[in-house]
Amino acid sequence: MTAPSIASARYRDLFGVPEFRTLFGLQTLQVTGDSIRMIALAVRTFQTTGSALASAAVFCAGMLPHAAGGAFLLSLADRVPARRLLTGHHLLRFAVTAVVACGGVPLPVTIALITLLGLFAPVGGASVQGRLPALLPGDGFVLGRSLFTMTSAGAQIAGQAAGGLLLAAFTPAGTLWLAAGSAAAAAALARFGLPDVPPPNRGTSGVARETWRVNRLLLSGRTTRGLLLAFWLPLSLSVGADGLMVPYASGLGHAGAASLPLSSGAAGMLAGNLLIGRWVRPALRDRLMLPLALLTGAPLLLFAFHPALPVACALLFAADLGLGYDLPLQRRLVDAAPETVRGQAIGLASTGIMTGQAAAIGGAGALGDFLPAPQVIALCGAASLLSCLALARHLR
Numbered sequence: 001m002t003a004p005s006i007a008s009a010r011y012r013d014l015f016g017v018p019e020f021r022t023l024f025g026l027q028t029l030q031v032t033g034d035s036i037r038m039i040a041l042a043v044r045t046f047q048t049t050g051s052a053l054a055s056a057a058v059f060c061a062g063m064l065p066h067a068a069g070g071a072f073l074l075s076l077a078d079r080v081p082a083r084r085l086l087t088g089h090h091l092l093r094f095a096v097t098a099v100v101a102c103g104g105v106p107l108p109v110t111i112a113l114i115t116l117l118g119l120f121a122p123v124g125g126a127s128v129q130g131r132l133p134a135l136l137p138g139d140g141f142v143l144g145r146s147l148f149t150m151t152s153a154g155a156q157i158a159g160q161a162a163g164g165l166l167l168a169a170f171t172p173a174g175t176l177w178l179a180a181g182s183a184a185a186a187a188a189l190a191r192f193g194l195p196d197v198p199p200p201n202r203g204t205s206g207v208a209r210e211t212w213r214v215n216r217l218l219l220s221g222r223t224t225r226g227l228l229l230a231f232w233l234p235l236s237l238s239v240g241a242d243g244l245m246v247p248y249a250s251g252l253g254h255a256g257a258a259s260l261p262l263s264s265g266a267a268g269m270l271a272g273n274l275l276i277g278r279w280v281r282p283a284l285r286d287r288l289m290l291p292l293a294l295l296t297g298a299p300l301l302l303f304a305f306h307p308a309l310p311v312a313c314a315l316l317f318a319a320d321l322g323l324g325y326d327l328p329l330q331r332r333l334v335d336a337a338p339e340t341v342r343g344q345a346i347g348l349a350s351t352g353i354m355t356g357q358a359a360a361i362g363g364a365g366a367l368g369d370f371l372p373a374p375q376v377i378a379l380c381g382a383a384s385l386l387s388c389l390a391l392a393r394h395l396r
Helices: 011-015 018-049 052-060 066-072 082-102 107-135 139-169 172-193 207-220 222-251 255-279 282-287 289-295 298-305 309-336 339-367 373-390
Strands: none
Touching: 011 018, 011 139, 018 052, 018 082, 018 107, 018 139, 018 172, 052 107, 066 107, 066 207, 066 339, 082 107, 082 172, 107 139, 107 339, 139 172, 139 255, 139 282, 139 309, 207 222, 207 339, 222 255, 222 298, 222 309, 222 339, 222 373, 255 309, 282 289, 282 309, 289 298, 289 309, 289 373, 298 309, 298 373, 309 339, 339 373
């Protein structure tokens, strides 16, 4: 069953599709469970080692291998039926979380296990997102993607908050077992809630070779390459400014207040996705794509004037409001990519965003050792604007 192809989709249309409800539930369970696992494992690691570096390592170990997963494994999203792949993915999450919950696992082994999860994370995400174009035709796809983005952000915040509350009530091990339970629930939901739909692309070569072949196909096509770059560059260069919020707030004498502009940015992203995804007509949405992309960088230029903290919060809200430009861009990418590799196309876009954000934040942090934080934030905005202008034909 699919949602009706209508000019302006509504949330009730999305949730009227049983498979979408299941995918939505899987996404919510995964983001919430992973957030709880990350904070519980980081706390236990710090308690047992006393090392901030070790705690940070287990916290981010699952993020680092996304690029490798996107480079070598993404073709699985189009070659393995979604029900089988997602059931296996969540069973792997359960097994790893249960093992580390037992305790006594050496730190290098723990990091290796979490890294393994991160390696397969892009594949699971691409499998979920690859089903959406078939389930939600027309404008329903854009609304569905905006809902996934908003819910993922909300579930991450809720999971982190829940993790803190659970750690106050239980031991880190007990909290990890609860996270393992959420992964087991997701595996059961995938197995019994998803239909057994044949994959769009059976493939004849090895997984890594097929992944490389399709990635080259997508990056060699003028249209798909331009759309992918339009995904990656304006957004990543703008988000690079987030890495300077702590030194910026510290320069104002309020290092602990760095969370205020960051949370303002998160609120702007949620508002942008809601506004663009639900309330803007498709034709207008396409016309707003370039102005919204420019908005991701323009407010950051004003950091060169050392704004006060409340103004900085407003600027971050405005910049991240512009991130809604990627919603109509996703629709264009889905339409431009061959139907048999849509899952990999969406997965490649997501992997590039994750990798680009990490590189931009790291690069901005490195510049911050040589230049004042406000100047580096303004440079991030300028770089984002220049990338928009260079890619303007793909954003119109």
